[in-house]
Amino acid sequence: MTVFKFSLKRSFSNKTNLLLLTLFPIAFIFFPEGEYWPVLPYGYQYFGIVLLFISIRLTTIILVDRAKGVVKRLAVAPISYGSYLCQNLLAFSVILVMQCAIVVYGGVLLGVELYQPHWLMLLYVSFSFTSLAIALAWISIFRSKESAFLIYMSLVTLLAILGGLLMPLQIFPEALIRIAVLFPTYWLNQGMSWIASEGSVGDFILINGVLWLYTIIFMILGSTRKIH
Amino acid sequence: MTIASMRGVVKRYGSYVALDSIDLDIHAGEIIGLLGPNGAGKTTLIGTLTGMRPFDHGTVELFGQSKHPFSHENKEKIGLVTQEITIFEELTAKENLQFFAGVYGLKGEVRKQKVREVLEFVGLSDQANKLPTKFSGGMKRRLNIACALTHSPSFLIMDEPTVGIDPQSRNYILEGVKRLRDRGTTILYTTHYIEEIEAIASRVIIMDQGQIIKEGTPADLIQTIQHEEKVSFEVTDPERIPEGSLEKIAGVRRVLTAGNDITVISDAGSGNLDRMLSIIKEHTGVLGIQTERPNLEDVFFTLTGRQLRDKGEEQ
Ligand SMILES: Nc1ncnc2c1ncn2[C@@H]1O[C@H](COP(=O)(O)OP(=O)(O)OP(=O)(O)O)[C@@H](O)[C@H]1O
Ligand SMILES: [Mg+2]
Numbered sequence: 001m002t003v004f005k006f007s008l009k010r011s012f013s014n015k016t017n018l019l020l021l022t023l024f025p026i027a028f029i030f031f032p033e034g035e036y037w038p039v040l041p042y043g044y045q046y047f048g049i050v051l052l053f054i055s056i057r058l059t060t061i062i063l064v065d066r067a068k069g070v071v072k073r074l075a076v077a078p079i080s081y082g083s084y085l086c087q088n089l090l091a092f093s094v095i096l097v098m099q100c101a102i103v104v105y106g107g108v109l110l111g112v113e114l115y116q117p118h119w120l121m122l123l124y125v126s127f128s129f130t131s132l133a134i135a136l137a138w139i140s141i142f143r144s145k146e147s148a149f150l151i152y153m154s155l156v157t158l159l160a161i162l163g164g165l166l167m168p169l170q171i172f173p174e175a176l177i178r179i180a181v182l183f184p185t186y187w188l189n190q191g192m193s194w195i196a197s198e199g200s201v202g203d204f205i206l207i208n209g210v211l212w213l214y215t216i217i218f219m220i221l222g223s224t225r226k227i228h
Numbered sequence: 229m230t231i232a233s234m235r236g237v238v239k240r241y242g243s244y245v246a247l248d249s250i251d252l253d254i255h256a257g258e259i260i261g262l263l264g265p266n267g268a269g270k271t272t273l274i275g276t277l278t279g280m281r282p283f284d285h286g287t288v289e290l291f292g293q294s295k296h297p298f299s300h301e302n303k304e305k306i307g308l309v310t311q312e313i314t315i316f317e318e319l320t321a322k323e324n325l326q327f328f329a330g331v332y333g334l335k336g337e338v339r340k341q342k343v344r345e346v347l348e349f350v351g352l353s354d355q356a357n358k359l360p361t362k363f364s365g366g367m368k369r370r371l372n373i374a375c376a377l378t379h380s381p382s383f384l385i386m387d388e389p390t391v392g393i394d395p396q397s398r399n400y401i402l403e404g405v406k407r408l409r410d411r412g413t414t415i416l417y418t419t420h421y422i423e424e425i426e427a428i429a430s431r432v433i434i435m436d437q438g439q440i441i442k443e444g445t446p447a448d449l450i451q452t453i454q455h456e457e458k459v460s461f462e463v464t465d466p467e468r469i470p471e472g473s474l475e476k477i478a479g480v481r482r483v484l485t486a487g488n489d490i491t492v493i494s495d496a497g498s499g500n501l502d503r504m505l506s507i508i509k510e511h512t513g514v515l516g517i518q519t520e521r522p523n524l525e526d527v528f529f530t531l532t533g534r535q536l537r538d539k540g541e542e543q
Binding site for chain 2: 010013075
């Protein structure tokens with residue numbers, strides 16, 4: 001588990017990341033509630049964007065390793081590429097799940113109305129994995145971390161808007177709303193509405209199922225690309 | 229004992245043939261100097277030998293195994309110093325070594341001990357807890373080397389480990405290589421610095437354009453061109469000497485012009501110095517004449533008609 005251990009260490013190695021991974025999510029607990037929209041406080045409505053953002057920060061480690069030839073060097077060592085990838089992803093997952101827990105249970109502790117916090121935790125965890133998979137697929141097509149990051153952020157903004165995370169979907173034209181179904185962010189949004197509305201468990205499973213489907217697709221895309 | 233061998237290995241990049249039917253044997257305890265100009269295929273050869281790059285034809289055998297030469301068991305015996313510096317910038321020197329030691333399965337006290345030993349070996353003990361971003365080029369190189377040593381490989385492959393570093397660091401590295409050999413490590417050492425090869429190699433392999441064009445001990449290789457003489461003229465304007473006029477002189481094998489220097493290689497004892505000088509003087513001024521003992525550089529030159537390194541390339 002050397003790669004896992006050092007992946008954690010590397011993730012927390014610079015000050016920006018340290019701040020991003022600790023104080024930043026905590027701040028989201030204190031965002032106010034909206035009057036009509038969103039159903040959860042703003043911080044929780046936007047938290048999906050945070051997960052997407054943190055995912056790319058984390059997976060950049062793999063991008064750097066590829067670009068610098070570390071991955072190639074490891075090809076000579078007695079460790080498979082699959083194991084290298086899994087251990088990194090495991091480390092990132094641990095970090096992301098921790099973020100989710102901080103935000104959800106921190107909120108509970110401070111008395112934020114989250115309706116069904118355990119289900120919300122589950123939803124966030126599902127979406128964390130989707131984010132991680134998207135980020136992994138994304139970095140596999142770039143060589144420079146700067147350009148990967150910049151273009152990704154524009155993509156995330158688009159995903160956030162079209163999925164209905166940034167503003168209510170109802171204000172969009174009918175055609176756009178229909179397309180929105182294609183974005184993972186839409187399903188996160190649906191999940192959050194479910195949390196506040198107490199729908200059937202079947203619906204919630206379906207919502208998470210869609211997120212997991214995206215996770216699997218992007219994981220496959222992201223992990224088949226090996227070495228530059 | 230044969231540590232590694234390649235038979236008829238061919239590697240193509242698209243239609244470009246980077247390795248053209250390579251045959252190679254490496255025996256226990258050798259320091260092999262792999263010599264060749266930029267783009268000769270040295271790194272590609274190392275890549276195919278270590279399983280890093282797939283190849284199109286031929287076989288590779290490592291530690292007597294040709295069916296699964298790149299098994300984890302075999303990989304544990306190999307150390308690779310990459311041509312590029314492949315270390316983690318955000319981890320300290322010590323942590324970098326802990327990482328690589330860990331990947332090779334070292335744990336606990338053994339790992340601690342090994343990391344300390346290797347830091348000592350490359351002279352970075354004082355810098356153990358510093359980040360490589362604070363290092364000079366030579367220090368990074370040394371750390372890059374150290375990362376290949378924590379697991380005490382019996383076969384060490386070094387791909388241009390001394391490129392772009394100061395003479396002091398270079399000597400340190402060369403001394404280290406010799407010490408490793410004395411401990412029984414087999415070493416494949418790649419470079420385009422002749423002096424390094426002459427200093428440490430027990431056998432030299434010269435590569436050019438994807439082929440091995442010559443191999444033998446340094447002394448043997450130089451012997452093969454002892455029947456040649458090399459004379460260099462420094463002239464005021466080499467352009468003014470008509471093309472091919474020197475080549476026509478009896479006994480002349482090759483002529484090379486670089487800047488104001490004209491180097492002529494002739495058969496030994498052809499006694500044509502006078503003739504050369506008069507032709508040159510007929511067209512331009514002569515500033516100096518030098519005769520040199522042939523070295524490995526000349527072996528390469530005689531074989532290919534080209535210089536191993538561009539004149540003026542920084543040491
Ligand atoms: N991934 C690649 N794709 C296409 N061509 C490549 C690739 N890697 C190397 N080559 C080509 O193969 C040839 C041999 O390259 P290689 O890196 O093995 O040379 P080298 O002897 O190590 O050179 P140097 O001294 O510059 O390191 C070069 O012409 C190079 O352009
Ligand atoms: Mg090379």
